[in-house]
Each structure stands twice: as C-alpha cells, then as structure tokens.
Amino acid sequence: MAISSSCSSVKAVNSRWTSPSPSPSSPITKLAVFRRHSLLPNLRHTPNIKLTATNALRTVEQTTLTEDHKFSTVGSDSDDPSPFPKPRILVAEKLGEAGVNLLREFGDVDCSYELSPEDLKKKVAESDALIVRSGTKVTREVFEAAKGRLKVVGRAGVGIDNVDLQAATEYGCLVVNAPTANTVAAAEHGIALLASMARNVAQADASIKAGKWERSKYVGVSLVGKTLAIMGFGKVGTEVARRAKGLGMIVISHDPYAPADRARALGVDLVSLDQAIATADFISLHMPLTPATNKVFNDDTFSKMKKGVRLINVARGGVIDEDALVRALDSGIVAQAALDVFCEEPPSKDSKLIQHENVTVTPHLGASTKEAQEGVAIEIAEAVAGALKGELSATAVNAPMVSPEVLSELAPYIVLAEKLARLAVQLASGGKGVQSIKVVYRSARDPDDLDTRLLRAMVTKGIIEPISDSYVNLVNADFIAKQKGLRISEERVVVESTPEYPIDSIQVQISNVESNFAGAVSDCGAISIQGRVKYGVPHLTCVGSFSVDVSLEGNLILCRQVDQPGMIGQVGNILGEQNVNVNFMSVGRKVVRKQAIMAIGVDEEPDKKTLERIGGVSAIEEFVFLKL
Numbered sequence: 001m002a003i004s005s006s007c008s009s010v011k012a013v014n015s016r017w018t019s020p021s022p023s024p025s026s027p028i029t030k031l032a033v034f035r036r037h038s039l040l041p042n043l044r045h046t047p048n049i050k051l052t053a054t055n056a057l058r059t060v061e062q063t064t065l066t067e068d069h070k071f072s073t074v075g076s077d078s079d080d081p082s083p084f085p086k087p088r089i090l091v092a093e094k095l096g097e098a099g100v101n102l103l104r105e106f107g108d109v110d111c112s113y114e115l116s117p118e119d120l121k122k123k124v125a126e127s128d129a130l131i132v133r134s135g136t137k138v139t140r141e142v143f144e145a146a147k148g149r150l151k152v153v154g155r156a157g158v159g160i161d162n163v164d165l166q167a168a169t170e171y172g173c174l175v176v177n178a179p180t181a182n183t184v185a186a187a188e189h190g191i192a193l194l195a196s197m198a199r200n201v202a203q204a205d206a207s208i209k210a211g212k213w214e215r216s217k218y219v220g221v222s223l224v225g226k227t228l229a230i231m232g233f234g235k236v237g238t239e240v241a242r243r244a245k246g247l248g249m250i251v252i253s254h255d256p257y258a259p260a261d262r263a264r265a266l267g268v269d270l271v272s273l274d275q276a277i278a279t280a281d282f283i284s285l286h287m288p289l290t291p292a293t294n295k296v297f298n299d300d301t302f303s304k305m306k307k308g309v310r311l312i313n314v315a316r317g318g319v320i321d322e323d324a325l326v327r328a329l330d331s332g333i334v335a336q337a338a339l340d341v342f343c344e345e346p347p348s349k350d351s352k353l354i355q356h357e358n359v360t361v362t363p364h365l366g367a368s369t370k371e372a373q374e375g376v377a378i379e380i381a382e383a384v385a386g387a388l389k390g391e392l393s394a395t396a397v398n399a400p401m402v403s404p405e406v407l408s409e410l411a412p413y414i415v416l417a418e419k420l421a422r423l424a425v426q427l428a429s430g431g432k433g434v435q436s437i438k439v440v441y442r443s444a445r446d447p448d449d450l451d452t453r454l455l456r457a458m459v460t461k462g463i464i465e466p467i468s469d470s471y472v473n474l475v476n477a478d479f480i481a482k483q484k485g486l487r488i489s490e491e492r493v494v495v496e497s498t499p500e501y502p503i504d505s506i507q508v509q510i511s512n513v514e515s516n517f518a519g520a521v522s523d524c525g526a527i528s529i530q531g532r533v534k535y536g537v538p539h540l541t542c543v544g545s546f547s548v549d550v551s552l553e554g555n556l557i558l559c560r561q562v563d564q565p566g567m568i569g570q571v572g573n574i575l576g577e578q579n580v581n582v583n584f585m586s587v588g589r590k591v592v593r594k595q596a597i598m599a600i601g602v603d604e605e606p607d608k609k610t611l612e613r614i615g616g617v618s619a620i621e622e623f624v625f626l627k628l
C-alpha cells in the first residue's frame with residue numbers, strides 16, 4: 001500500500017496522559033502484568049525532573065504496591081496512627097550523609113556495607129528498598145531472595161549494569177538511578193587523569209617516595225595545541241570538552257548521534273571514528289557500554305591511531321579490549337593510558353595492564369567527589385522515597401505503565417513501532433545526527449480511543465537504544481528524547497477501515513538527515529518506513545515510496561535494483577549457497593521495468609563476503625543489511 005504520508009491532510013494526535021485502570025492486587029496477577037511488561041522498554045533516566053501522581057499517568061504505588069505494602073510516611077513506628085509500617089531501606093554502599101538523612105525522615109534505614117552475596121540476600125528479604133552504587137551486584141538471585149518484598153532498587157549513579165533489570169521487572173521491583181549529579185565529577189576526573197598522565201604525576205610520585213630523584217625520566221608532554229578526541233559527546237563528554245578547551249586543546253569528537261549544533265556551539269568538530277583516532281594526540285572515552293561499543297577499542301582500532309597517542313577511560317572498562325591495549329602499549333602505538341574503569345572490577349592484582357609502567361589507574365573514582373556523592377545521594381534518596389510514596393520518577397529504569405487490556409491490544413503494534421524505528425535509524429547516515437522524527441498512525445479509531453504513548457515510547461526506544469545505553473519507556477521516553485535532541489512528533493490519519501483493529505499502519509519518518517539507502521527516501525525527502533500488523537505479525541509494507549510486504553522477523557536486506565527478470569533468483573541463490581535462510585521476500589516497484597526495491601527477510605546474518613556478492617549483482621544499484 002503506497003501512502004501519501006504527512007503530505008496528506010492529517011490530524012495531530014491528542015496527547016493523553018490518562019490514568020489506566022487500577023492494577024491488580026493479587027501478586028500473581030501482578031507478576032503476570034510485569035512479565036508482559038518485559039516487552040516494554042526498560043527505561044533510563046535523564047534530568048532531575050519528577051512526575052508526581054498528580055501529573056503522571058499512574059503512580060508506582062498503583063502499579064507495584066498492594067494494600068499490604070503501603071507505607072506510612074510520617075511519625076515513628078510507636079506514635080504513628082497509620083496502620084501501615086514505615087518502609088525499611090537497605091543502603092548497601094556508602095551514600096552521602098544528606099541522602100541518608102532524607103531517607104531516615106521517611107523510613108527505617110539500615111546502612112550495611114560490604115555485605116556478602118548471602119548476607120545481601122538475607123537482608124533484602126526484610127527490605128522494601130535497596131540502594132547501591134556500582135560495587136553491589138543486584139542479581140536475579142537477590143530478587144528471588146527478596147520474595148516480592150523489595151519494591152525499589154536505587155542505583156546511586158548512572159550505570160545500571162550491576163542490576164538485573166529483567167529480573168527486577170519480573171519481580172515487580174522498580175529500579176531508579178541518579179543520572180545527572182555525578183556528570184561534572186566524572187568530567188573532572190577525566191581531566192585530572194589527562195593532565196597527570198601527560199606529566200607523569202603518579203609515576204614521579206612513586207619514584208620520589210622510593211627515594212629516587214628522576215627529573216629527566218619524567219619529562220612530560222604539553223596539552224596546549226594538542227588534539228583531544230572525545231568519544232561520546234553526551235553529558236560527561238560535553239563537560240570534558242568545555243574544560244579541555246580551557247586548557248588550549250583542539251577538541252574534536254566522535255559521536256554519530258550527537259546533535260551537530262550542540263558540538264558547534266562549543267567549537268567542537270564532530271568527525272568519524274577513523275578520523276578521530278587517526279588525528280588525536282589524546283583520546284578520552286565517554287560513550288556507554290553497549291553491544292555496539294563493546295571492545296570497540298581493539299587491535300584494529302589501535303592500529304589506526306597516531307603513534308604515541310594517549311588514552312583516557314572514565315566510561316566503562318568493556319569498551320576496550322584490555323589485551324589489545326597491552327599490545328598497543330608494548331608496541332608504542334599507545335604511549336600512555338589512564339584508566340578509571342576495568343572489564344572486571346576490581347581487576348586482578350597481576351593484570352599486565354594494571355602493572356604496565358605507562359598506565360595510570362584509579363579504582364573507579366569518576367563519581368567520587370564529596371559534592372557529587374552528596375548530589376547523587378539526594379537525587380537517589382528523593383527518587384526512592386518518592387517511589388515508595390507512590391510518585392513516578394523521571395529516573396525510573398523500568399516501570400509498568402498501561403493497563404493489561406490496552407497492552408494486550410497494542411502488543412503487536414508495540415513490536416511493530418520499535419522495529420520500524422530500529423530500521424529507520426539504521427537507514428540514517430552522516431554526521432548531522434538524527435533529530436527530527438515523525439510517527440504517522442493511520443487508524444479508523446476515534447483519536448480519543450487510541451492511546452499512542454506506548455507506541456511513541458517504543459519508537460523512541462527503537463531510535464535511541466541502538467545508539468546508546470539509555471533504557472526507554474513510557475515514563476521517561478519524552479525526557480530522553482529531549483535530552484538526546486530528538487523531536488518526535490505524531491500525526492493521525494483517519495482512514496476507512498475496521499475500528500476493530502486499533503491501527504491500520506504506522507509510518508516512521510526521519511527528516512533532515514542523509515540516508516545510506518536512497519531508496520528509503522520518500523517523495524517528501526524524509527527517510528520513510530511504514531508497516532502494519534498482519535495476522536498478529538508486524539510487516540514492513542513501505543520503504544520510501546516503494547510498497548513491499550515482508551514480515552519483520554530476523555534481519556532484513558534491502559536492495560534497490562533495475563526491475564528485470566531473475567533478480568530474486570540471483571540473490572536467493574547467493575544466500576542459499578551460504579546457508580542463509582530467507583524467511584520472506586517481496587519486490588516493490590513504481591513503474592514496470594524501471595526501478596524496484598527488493599526486501600528480503602533472513603534468519604541468519606550473512607557474512608561480509610555474501611553481502612559483497614549481493615552488492616556485486618550488476619542490476620543492484622544499492623543495498624543495505626539491517627538488524628531488527
């Protein structure tokens with residue numbers, strides 16, 4: 001079905017934040033609801049903004065607390081007339097005093113640090129909330145041991161990789177974090193490592209304490225006029241850039257998803273990964289650890305770096321292949337490295353990397369300033385207390401949001417929305433960044449009878465998650481989108497079809513961005529992907545202005561080609577020879593024997609050679625492989 005998309009007359013979606021029906025009170029039903037919500041995006045934080053029960057769609061109390069778990073918020077146990085006990089809050093890692101005091105006003109606080117996994121499990125069985133930093137692993141076993149008592153886990157910091165979010169969601173436990181209060185501390189630590197590494201401060205300090213006086217051994221390098229490449233131009237990266245500018249450095253950055261105008265405003269050039277690593281004298285890492293950034297600094301990337309480069313990592317250890325870094329240090333490609341984070345924390349004592357003479361290390365101190373810890377403590381205490389009281393926090397990481405009925409009806413469209421967005425973002429290229437997204441819903445339903453918040457959240461998730469470690473859901477989707485500089489608008493096109501189905505089709509458009517597949521650009525100039533649900537299965541039905549019909553399962557190959565006989569056979573043969581199973585194939589064309597688009601759903605990911613062979617088929621003008 002070809003569409004006229006946003007060029008046609010449309011009606012803006014009435015953005016509604018209504019209260020869904022009350023949550024079930026039986027724990028079993030509740031768990032089922034959460035399981036279904038595991039379909040939902042996990043979400044992750046942003047600014048220090050809170051939604052309360054009065055301005056948000058549903059309170060956490062409604063969704064996570066049964067009558068048995070309501071808490072009194074005032075008075076002591078003895079003089080409190082409330083029938084509900086005060087919540088017990090276990091603080092398992094050192095938290096700033098101000099935050100602990102705030103929690104004490106609200107609940108019974110147990111500060112027990114360095115608990116063994118066994119002791120942690122015992123304690124959570126008697127706790128309503130748990131607060132941790134990066135040193136405590138909140139595993140599935142912890143949630144199991146809590147037997148449903150644990151209602152909130154507060155991560156006093158940014159990274160939530162130490163909390164099993166899936167298990168938290170399944171056990172009906174809300175996870176909140178504190179994403180903004182330690183940004184400056186992490187940036188300052190990056191600068192501290194940069195300067196002390198350049199001047200051999202740590203090594204010279206150790207030498208003099210060993211009774212030596214080695215002035216010529218510790219001649220350093222200057223920072224002024226040197227090029228610093230910031231990998232990841234988010235909150236921390238931006239603050240590092242500001243400070244490095246003040247030191248007289250030339251700052252460039254690689255972040256495929258950062259808005260160019262924000263970088264320009266700071267006088268920072270956004271460049272490609274290869275450009276960044278080939279030109280930089282110093283490279284500072286500030287990207288999240290995601291499947292895409294896992295070990296992104298490896299033998300291959302090190303070999304492309306300027307000889308004698310210096311590396312700083314205050315992000316996550318996993319973005320570096322640590323063995324490859326040792327090789328790069330030994331060969332002199334990397335002159336020095338300053339590391340705050342490691343693949344395994346604490347790292348083993350005899351690690352070659354830690355012991356390397358050109359490596360300076362700190363034990364994950366990025367967030368460890370008095371000021372940041374006070375800020376983080378207050379941020380997390382407010383979020384945890386708020387959640388226990390029944391408020392929604394914008395820093396929630398996982399939260400159920402809509403009634404099971406609505407969720408059940410929208411389930412296939414939720415999957416469709418996310419997959420379309422994932423496809424669309426993979427079709428965007430160029431350094432300008434994705435900023436403007438439009439979602440067009442075609443539906444026969446009355447606008448008031450179609451709640452699109454969840455779908456919009458899934459589009460946000462599909463756009464953002466492949467490019468960051470943010471977790472997105474209904475509560476924080478708009479905040480995250482705003483923080484990332486994304487403008488997501490929605491439009492409704494009323495169509496004549498059966499209102500029995502909530503949505504006829506969903507279209508995701510990305511405008512003002514170049515595409516790596518010209519065939520995906522519609523007549524309106526935007527990357528445009530459209531799909532619909534058929535027999536409960538999401539289908540891709542339109543790419544650019546070409547109609548196709550392919551089930552959105554596995555992966556997808558899109559080819560733009562001259563419309564001529566034999567194309568399906570040729571490509572099918574190449575895939576077949578490599579044992580790549582084709583699950584769906586569809587050809588769309590506008591004019592017979594002119595141009596066509598072939599959409600091929602494949603179960604496996606074809607290897608590079610196979611893709612090159614497809615690209616080599618003479619009638620194929622362009623092709624792209626997309627992960628769903």
Ligand SMILES: NC(=O)C1=CN([C@@H]2O[C@H](COP(=O)(O)OP(=O)(O)OC[C@H]3O[C@@H](n4cnc5c(N)ncnc54)[C@H](O)[C@@H]3O)[C@@H](O)[C@H]2O)C=CC1
Pocket residue numbers: 158159179182183186231232233234235236237254255256257258286287288289292293314315316340341364365366367368467468469
């Ligand atoms: N060492 C420490 O104590 C601390 C470490 N951190 C870590 O620092 C990192 C950055 O934190 P924030 O700036 O708050 O996060 P953020 O989400 O604000 O910024 C991350 C940036 O990385 C970009 N990015 C994503 N994929 C990329 C890729 N492949 N290449 C280049 N850039 C990419 C994103 O577009 C985003 O702009 C996180 O991993 C966080 O866990 C944060 C605070 C303290």
Ligand SMILES: O=C(O)C(=O)COP(=O)(O)O
Pocket residue numbers: 133134135156157158159160182364365366367368
């Ligand atoms: O906030 C983060 O992501 C950090 O890495 C800080 O970790 P910490 O709270 O100091 O254990």
